Amino acid sequence: MDALTGLGLASSAGLNAWIPLLVLGLLDRYTQFVDLGPNFAWLSNGWVLIIFAVLLALEVVADKVPAIDSVNDVIQTVVRPTSGGIVFGSSMTSDIAGLTLGGQTATVTDPEQFVSSGTWVPIVIGVLLALLVHGVKALTRPVANTVSAGTAAPVLSTAEDGAAVLLSVVAVFLPVLVLLGLVGLAIGAWWLLRRRRRTGPPVYSV
Template sequence: MLEALTGLGLASAAGLNAYIPMLAMGLLSRFTDLLSVPPGWAWLENEWVMVVLGVLLVIDMVADKIPAVDSVNDIIQTVVRPASGGIVFGSGSASETVAVTDPEQFVSSGQWVPVVTGVGIALLVHLAKAAIRPIANAATFGLAAPVLSAVEDAASVGLVILAVVVPVLVVVAIAALVWGAVVFVRRKRRAHAANASAAA
């Protein structure tokens, strides 16, 4: 059960930012005792892989905070984020963490299942993110882009931490993110409708 929650948290984080969970897993596995990736995923802790992920993370973080560019970035990320979700769910659910000590039983039934599951989770989160961003940009004339992007990056980091340290709280965190997104969209729609009525 904890293995699935770890994978869920990491894949959800990847749906918000493809590179944060992958880089975090590499760093945590290489430099701490909080996470130990299995041999098949050891490439995540290779220094060149981590450097490339770090560069891509910086590019993504900058692009995601610029109005209009963020929407183009979301189109590109429609492939990248689900792929990252598959990688981190597969490697995360098979990793030994402070909360998960015997992941082998979870993945022994079929190693492809966690990867496909992670792709699906990250894709759903990404599509929700990509749908909200244009609404926010239109309602705020682009001013919401850097704020939302920073919140998404922070949420991605938070989900990674919870997934590794306290996976049972991942469900609570995801529920809070969904609630926040729904409230945000409703407020923007009401504001847009009020502005349209005032203009008429």
């Protein structure tokens, strides 16, 4: 169950870096459903949550404007995988929805001990998973913009934000449904990539 929770949160981060971070931070701060423990308690700090909220607002706007959304995707190539690593790592060591997951993450005082302990593995998995979802999103968005003359950007972005919220919430409360959500994302990405093969690569005018 902890792996499914991490899977859902990291996939959500691939769509929007800030939503799963906010979901975990807010649930830890204001509810009893999530206890991030001392190593990830900073996610529920008031100032950190405000920063996350501001960055989320900026991305929500930027991701809905054609051309700017592609620039934003380039910037997010670093941010989203980083978020994925954080949320996957935290999910493996936290008490979520009454389930104590994994164990406490060891404080990194000895790099050699950190490597040998395997604590870094969930973080790397989260980074790679978020990077994969982000890559599919970044590839399909120009296709949709080209096919729709840019009108699909706000619609797709809103759908992606909604999917990120849904995946994050499901990952916390109903992790067994995470796989269904990922299947839905895969089907949507496959359909857009198929449209790209039919219409050819996007053509940009100067």
